[in-house]
Amino acid sequence: MSLKKKYSIPFNKPSLTGQELKYIKESVESGKISGDGLFTEKCHELLQNRFKIKKALLTTSCTHALEMSALLLNIKQGDEIIVPSFTFVSTANAYYIFGARPVFVDIRPDTLNIDEKKIEQKITKRTKAILPVHYAGIGCEMDRILDIARKYDLKVVEDAAQGVNARYSGKYLGSIGHLGAYSFHETKNFICGEGGALIINDDEFMERAEIIREKGTNRSQVFRGEADKYTWLDRGSSYLPSDIVAAFLFAQLQKMDDITKKRNHIYQRYVERLSPLENEGLIKLPYIPPCCETNFHLFYLLLPNKKIRDDLIVFLADRDILALFHYLPLHLSPIGLQLGYAVGDCPVTEDVCDRLLRLPFYNTLTEEEQNYVIDSISKCLKG
Numbered sequence: 001m002s003l004k005k006k007y008s009i010p011f012n013k014p015s016l017t018g019q020e021l022k023y024i025k026e027s028v029e030s031g032k033i034s035g036d037g038l039f040t041e042k043c044h045e046l047l048q049n050r051f052k053i054k055k056a057l058l059t060t061s062c063t064h065a066l067e068m069s070a071l072l073l074n075i076k077q078g079d080e081i082i083v084p085s086f087t088f089v090s091t092a093n094a095y096y097i098f099g100a101r102p103v104f105v106d107i108r109p110d111t112l113n114i115d116e117k118k119i120e121q122k123i124t125k126r127t128k129a130i131l132p133v134h135y136a137g138i139g140c141e142m143d144r145i146l147d148i149a150r151k152y153d154l155k156v157v158e159d160a161a162q163g164v165n166a167r168y169s170g171k172y173l174g175s176i177g178h179l180g181a182y183s184f185h186e187t188k189n190f191i192c193g194e195g196g197a198l199i200i201n202d203d204e205f206m207e208r209a210e211i212i213r214e215k216g217t218n219r220s221q222v223f224r225g226e227a228d229k230y231t232w233l234d235r236g237s238s239y240l241p242s243d244i245v246a247a248f249l250f251a252q253l254q255k256m257d258d259i260t261k262k263r264n265h266i267y268q269r270y271v272e273r274l275s276p277l278e279n280e281g282l283i284k285l286p287y288i289p290p291c292c293e294t295n296f297h298l299f300y301l302l303l304p305n306k307k308i309r310d311d312l313i314v315f316l317a318d319r320d321i322l323a324l325f326h327y328l329p330l331h332l333s334p335i336g337l338q339l340g341y342a343v344g345d346c347p348v349t350e351d352v353c354d355r356l357l358r359l360p361f362y363n364t365l366t367e368e369e370q371n372y373v374i375d376s377i378s379k380c381l382k383g
C-alpha cells in the first residue's frame with residue numbers, strides 16, 4: 001500500500017467553493033500581495049465575528065500559530081507542557097523546539113481527547129501550559145481543564161487545528177482557552193493549502209502577538225498609523241501568510257455553512273449505515289458528548305484489534321479505497337523514547353492507535369462512492 005498511488009476513492013480531496021480564483025485575482029490586482037492585505041483583513045473579521053473571538057491572526061500554518069503561542073508564553077529550557085500523546089507532532093514539537101519537555105497524558109477512551117482526570121497528577125512546578133487537542137473536531141472537557149489551569153496558574157492553549165467551527169457548551173473551539181490555534185491545511189475542513197490562525201482570547205497577549213508575527217517588530221502598529229517607525233522589540237519570526245493565500249481562504253470561510261452541511265450529510269450517512277456493524281459488536285463508532293457540536297472533521301472506526309484493522313486497510317486498498325490509521329503515539333516516537341517514555345505510559349493511546357481507522361471523507365464524496373466504502377467494510381468484517 002502506497003500513499004503515492006492514486007485511489008479511485010482517495011482519503012481526502014481538496015475542493016473549491018467557486019470564488020477562490022476570483023479573489024486571488026482581486027488580491028493580485030490590489031497591488032499588495034504580501035501579508036496583512038485586503039483579504040487577510042477580511043479573514044480576520046470573518047473569524048472574529050463568526051466565532052466571537054477578540055483577535056484572530058492568520059499564520060502560515062497551525063504549527064506556526066502554536067510556535068507563536070510558545071513565544072508568547074516565554075517557553076524556555078526546563079519548562080513543561082501537558083499534552084496528549086495521541087496528537088499530531090506539532091502540538092508537542094512547537095514547544096519542544098524552545099526547550100520545553102512534553103509531559104504526555106493519556107486520552108479518554110470515549111472521545112479520544114486528553115483525559116482531564118489525569119492532568120492534575122502530571123503538574124509540577126515547571127508546568128507552564130496545558131494543550132488540549134480537539135480530536136476530530138470534538139471538544140475536550142474545557143470547563144474542567146480551565147478549572148485546573150486556574151488552580152495552578154497555567155495557560156491553556158487549544159490545538160483546534162481540527163476544530164474550526166465546532167463548539168463546546170455553545171462556545172467555538174479555539175475561543176475558550178487563553179490562546180487557540182487553527183489549521184487551514186488542505187486536509188482540514190476549510191483550506192488554503194498551507195495556513196492557520198492564532199486566536200488570542202486574553203488581552204495580555206494582544207500586542208506581543210502582532211510583534212512576534214512581524215519578525216519581532218512593531219510593523220503592524222506602523223501600518224495602522226499608531227507608531228511612526230518600526231523597530232526590533234522582541235523575539236519573533238515571519239508568521240504571516242501572503243494575501244494571495246488569504247484570498248483563497250476567504251472564499252472557503254465564506255462557504256463555511258455549505259461545507260459543514262455537506263460534511264454533516266456524509267457523517268450521518270456513515271453513522272446510519274455502519275450502526276448495524278456496531279450493534280453486532282464488530283466496530284465502535286465515534287462518540288460525541290451532548291455538550292459538543294462537531295464540525296464533522298473526520299470519521300473513524302475502532303476495530304476490535306490491530307490485526308483486523310490492518311487486514312481491513314489492505315482489503316479496502318485492494319478495492320481501490322484509501323482508509324488510513326492515524327497517529328503513532330508521540331511518547332513512543334524516537335523523540336518520545338529519547339525523553340524517557342516507554343510502552344505502557346499511555347495505555348489507552350497505545351490501544352486506540354492500533355485499532356483506529358479513518359474512512360475516506362471529503363466534501364465531494366458521492367453517495368455511490370460512500371455506499372461502496374460501507375459495503376466493502378461490511379464484506380470484509382462479516383466475511
Ligand SMILES: *Cc1c(COP(=O)(O)O)cnc(C)c1O
Pocket residue numbers: 060061062063064087088090091133159161162182183184185194195196
Ligand atoms: C493538522 C494538525 C496540526 C498542524 O496543522 P498545520 O496547519 O499543518 O501546521 C496540528 N495539530 C493537529 C491536531 C492537527 O490535526
